[in-house]
Amino acid sequence: MHLCLQIEEIRAAVFAELEDHVYHTWIPRPTRVVRRRAEATRTLAILARTCQAFRNSALNLLWREIPDLSVLFEYLLPVELLKYDSESDDMTSHLSFVSNPSVDQWDKLYSFIQRIRAVGIVMPPGGRVRKVILDAQTVLQPLVTYLSSRATTDGVLMPCLERVVYHPSWNNDLYFRLLLHPRLKELELPTIVLSRPHPPLWDPSSRRPDEVMQVFPQVKRTLGSLAPRMLPFVKDMHSLRTLWLRGDYLDADTLHHLGGLSTLTTLAFEGGYSSIEYPTRITSVNRAFPALKELLITLSHDDAHSFLEHIDPEHLEAITIYWEYLLPNAASTGILLRSYLADASRMLSLKHVTVILDIALKIHFGNPRPVHRHSMVGLAQSARYLTPVRAMPHLRTLEISIGVVFQVDNAFLLTLARSLPHLESLCFVPPFKLDFTFDWTLPVNAPNAQGDVAAVEPTPPLPTLDGLLPLFEYCPSLTSLKIAVESTFSAFNNSETTSVAHRLRTLELWATALADDMGDDAFADFFAEACPALHDFHVVLPSKPSRREMESEHSIRQPQIRARWQSVADGVSAKLPKPKAFPFTIEIIAFSKVDR
Numbered sequence: 364m365h366l367c368l369q370i371e372e373i374r375a376a377v378f379a380e381l382e383d384h385v386y387h388t389w390i391p392r393p394t395r396v397v398r399r400r401a402e403a404t405r406t407l408a409i410l411a412r413t414c415q416a417f418r419n420s421a422l423n424l425l426w427r428e429i430p431d432l433s434v435l436f437e438y439l440l441p442v443e444l445l446k447y448d449s450e451s452d453d454m455t456s457h458l459s460f461v462s463n464p465s466v467d468q469w470d471k472l473y474s475f476i477q478r479i480r481a482v483g484i485v486m487p488p489g490g491r492v493r494k495v496i497l498d499a500q501t502v503l504q505p506l507v508t509y510l511s512s513r514a515t516t517d518g519v520l521m522p523c524l525e526r527v528v529y530h531p532s533w534n535n536d537l538y539f540r541l542l543l544h545p546r547l548k549e550l551e552l553p554t555i556v557l558s559r560p561h562p563p564l565w566d567p568s569s570r571r572p573d574e575v576m577q578v579f580p581q582v583k584r585t586l587g588s589l590a591p592r593m594l595p596f597v598k599d600m601h602s603l604r605t606l607w608l609r610g611d612y613l614d615a616d617t618l619h620h621l622g623g624l625s626t627l628t629t630l631a632f633e634g635g636y637s638s639i640e641y642p643t644r645i646t647s648v649n650r651a652f653p654a655l656k657e658l659l660i661t662l663s664h665d666d667a668h669s670f671l672e673h674i675d676p677e678h679l680e681a682i683t684i685y686w687e688y689l690l691p692n693a694a695s696t697g698i699l700l701r702s703y704l705a706d707a708s709r710m711l712s713l714k715h716v717t718v719i720l721d722i723a724l725k726i727h728f729g730n731p732r733p734v735h736r737h738s739m740v741g742l743a744q745s746a747r748y749l750t751p752v753r754a755m756p757h758l759r760t761l762e763i764s765i766g767v768v769f770q771v772d773n774a775f776l777l778t779l780a781r782s783l784p785h786l787e788s789l790c791f792v793p794p795f796k797l798d799f800t801f802d803w804t805l806p807v808n809a810p811n812a813q814g815d816v817a818a819v820e821p822t823p824p825l826p827t828l829d830g831l832l833p834l835f836e837y838c839p840s841l842t843s844l845k846i847a848v849e850s851t852f853s854a855f856n857n858s859e860t861t862s863v864a865h866r867l868r869t870l871e872l873w874a875t876a877l878a879d880d881m882g883d884d885a886f887a888d889f890f891a892e893a894c895p896a897l898h899d900f901h902v903v904l905p906s907k908p909s910r911r912e913m914e915s916e917h918s919i920r921q922p923q924i925r926a927r928w929q930s931v932a933d934g935v936s937a938k939l940p941k942p943k944a945f946p947f948t949i950e951i952i953a954f955s956k957v958d959r
Contacts, residue, residue, distance in 0.1 A: 374420040381406050382424065387485060389722050390557070392683045392715060393605070393629045393657045397485045399428060428481035428526075432541070433458055433495035435472055436502070440464060447495075455532075459498035460505070469509045476510070476521055482542060483528030485551070485558070494532050503537035510541070519544040526605075529553055534589055543596035548626075550600070551607035553589065554633045556661050556687060556721065603627050607659075610635030610666050622651035622674075631659040633685075634667045641666065641673035650675040661685040662703070671706040681715035682707050686765045693740050693767050693802065697748035700763070704751035714785075715760040716752065720794055739799035741768040741847065745791070746775035753782040759840070762790040768799055768847050768873055773830035780837035789834070790845040792873050796952050798906040799873070801825070801847070825849035825875070828889060835864035835893060845871035850886075851878035867894045871901040876924040883927055887934025897939060897947070902928045904953040925953040 383403040387395035404425065411421035429435070436445060436458065444464060448457040464472070497503050510520035520541055526549035527542050543550075590612045597612065598620045606627060613621075618639060621627065630652065644651065655676035660667050662684065684703055690696045700718065707716055742748070749769065752761055761783065763769065769791035771779075780786075793799070829852045834841055841864055850872075870890075877886060890897070904924055932949040941947055 374417065375423065379424065381410075390659065390683065390685070390719065391717060392681050393631065393659060395485055398430065422475075423478050426475050426478040429479060430482075430484045431495055431530075432482065432506075433497060435475060436460075437495075439472055439475060440468060444468075455494045455496065457496045457498055458502060460501040463501075463505055473509070473513060477523055479521060480523055481526035481528075481549075482521075482524065483526075483530055483551070485528055494530070496532055497535075499535050499537055503535060503541070507537055507540055517545070519546060522546075525549060527551070531589065536592060539593060539596050543593065543600075545599045546602050547600055548602055549605040550597075550603060551605075551631075552593065552597075552609070552612060554607060554609050554631075556685065557607065557631060557633050557659075597621070601626075605629040607631040607633075609633045610670075613639055615639050623649065624652075625654050627652060628654050628656040630655055630657070632667075632670055633661045634670075641669040643672045644675035647673070647675065650677065652676050655679050657681045657683075659683040659685060662687050662699075668702070668706065671703070676710065678712045679710040680712060681760075682710065682713060682717075683715075684718045685721060686718055687721045689766070693742040696765070696767050697742050697745065700765075701748040701751060704749070708751040708754040712757060713755050714757050716755065716758060716762075717760060718763040718765055720765045739766050739768060739793055739797060741770045741800065741802035743770050743802040745769040745771050749775070749779075749791075753779060756782060757785060758783045759785050759787045761786065762788060762845075764790050764792065764794040764845075766793055768792055768801065770802060770825050770847055772824055773826050773853060776826050776830050777833045780833040784837055785840060786834070786838040787840045788843040789838075789841065790843070790871075792845045792847060792871065792903075796901075796903050799903075800905050800907040801875070827851050827853045828886075829853055832862040832893065835867070836862035840866060842866050843869040845869070845873075847873040848875070850874045850876060852881070852889075862893065864894050864896070866896055868896055869899040869901075870894060870897055871899075871903070873903045873905070874928070875905070877927045877931065883930040884934060886931045887938060890931070890935045891938035895939065897935065899948045899950075900932055900935060901950040902932065902952070904928070904951075921953050925951055 381403055383400045385397040385400055387397055407421050407425040410417045411425060412418075413421075444460055444462060446459045446461050448459070449455070497506075507520065511518075514520055515522065521544065524542065524544065525547065527547060528551040529542065531553040533542070590609075593612060594614060594617050598617055601624070603621075603624055604626050606621070606629070608631070610633065612635070618641070642651075652674045653676060655674065656679060658674070658676075658679060658681070660670065660682070684707075688696065688699060690699065703718075704716075707713060749763075749771065752758065755761075771791065825848055826846070827849050831844070831846070831848070834844065844864075844867060877883070890900070904921070928951050929949075932951060936947045936949060939947060
């Protein structure tokens with residue numbers, strides 16, 4: 364063995380590079396670890412068995428995080444001591460001891476308990492996790508008794524434990540004593556919407572979000588039982604940096620305690636049934652949640668607004684709004700969105716604003732059965748609903764990705780680009796590519812103010828392709844743009860393409876048919892010149908033609924529309940440099956009424 368590998372610190376650093384985790388992808392912020400990858404676990408286990416020199420370093424990492432306390436007994440105690448009683452659910456069982464472990468066996472367990480930094484795993488969307496409930500009398504109580512005899516003066520039973528993802532099935536008070544100690548740094552308490560085990564667990568076509576609870580009677584009862592018994596433990600925590608919780612867990616004293624923590628920088632708040640009143644930041648003597656940097660908030664209950672009015676962080680950088688509503692029309696969605704964006708705009712240091720769709724609603728939109736299908740539509744005059752974002756000058760990320768296609772115009776994009784010079788990512792389209800229609804607010808034969816029917820134009824228009832140029836000019840750091848456009852130019856001359864998006868790598872256009880007064884090469888030249896660093900080019904076409912397409916002298920069918928866009932994309936690919944590390948990708952998606 365090389366001499367350097369005989370040094371514990373060097374081995375620990377080398378083995379730490381083997382750590383690899385699965386992260387929650389649907390919720391981008393705050394970062395949420397789901398579990399360690401199986402490959403990393405296997406590699407660390409192999410290293411622990413390789414030689415005595417590697418053993419300690421590998422075991423420290425291997426046991427740093429465990430999914431459940433049950434693994435201590437299943438892997439470290441003789442199988443003869445263990446007894447399992449399975450429930451009707453094949454994923455749940457109870458573990459008890461046939462006889463009490465010996466002192467040596469308890470000491471062996473303790474040597475591994477000292478390595479544990481994290482207990483619990485996030486329930487992955489669409490997944491199921493085996494649950495082993497520890498028997499209180501034969502397992503939990505002896506464990507607490509033994510650890511109490513080894514505890515220091517502060518009474519913490521697992522002194523190295525820093526992170527807990529608390530599972531609702533751990534509803535015995537002895538679990539609280541073991542896991543919820545005052546020095547915890549990260550705590551994820553049970554939630555409902557943010558921890559859906561296998562969506563959809565409720566009917567997302569419901570227009571009252573409170574009805575979600577009617578589908579979770581058992582979960583509601585469990586959380587209702589957990590909340591009041593957890594509060595004393597939460598109120599003793601003074602080192603929390605990250606916290607996930609429901610409003611149900613809060614009373615006035617707990618809110619006051621958490622709001623005063625100088626360490627709490629990340630908070631995920633799921634609306635609940637708490638009856639407490641949230642003091643507004645204007646009436647509060649001290650700042651509430653002063654150190655908060657990242658906030659995730661759901662809209663399932665009215666207390667979300669009250670909570671946003673209550674917090675007063677000095678430097679909040681990121682807010683993620685978890686969108687659970689399926690409203691009767693796009694305008695209602697816009698009104699609700701505007702109210703939350705207005706609340707967010709009061710946080711003057713914001714760098715990232717993200718609105719993401721509930722995972723259950725995603726499945727609902729993608730349901731292939733026509734009786735359950737809910738088509739996505741455009742929201743005309745979207746600028747009136749998005750206006751608050753212009754008051755966030757430090758924004759780097761603005762991604763509003765729900766079940767609505769936002770239709771802004773050239774004037775709004777110009778104002779937005781000038782207001783947000785640091786913008787790096789902009790998204791005004793849904794998170795998945797499904798059939799949709801644009802909203803043309805005036806019917807074909809609607810008269811104008813003078814009663815003239817023939818001259819009527821649909822309002823408001825989508826931004827034209829050259830309407831994107833201000834974003835390229837005033838937002839030099841822009842790397843990703845996903846937006847709905849009218850595939851034409853308001854005033855285009857090929858030699859006047861002066862605004863260049865030097866860093867733009869991803870361009871996703873929810874687009875109309877290409878204007879028939881220009882050739883495909885002209886469009887390809889525009890994209891190649893304006894987006895020289897482009898790597899990913901996506902075009903999504905609606906299932907219903909636009910007014911311009913319907914009034915065209917030539918009948919335009921969906922295959923023709925798609926073929927022209929494909930020709931343009933191929934032309935862009937041919938004109939752009941092709942670094943081997945970043946191959947150019949093209950995706951053209953066209954929907955028709957048959958798809959519905």
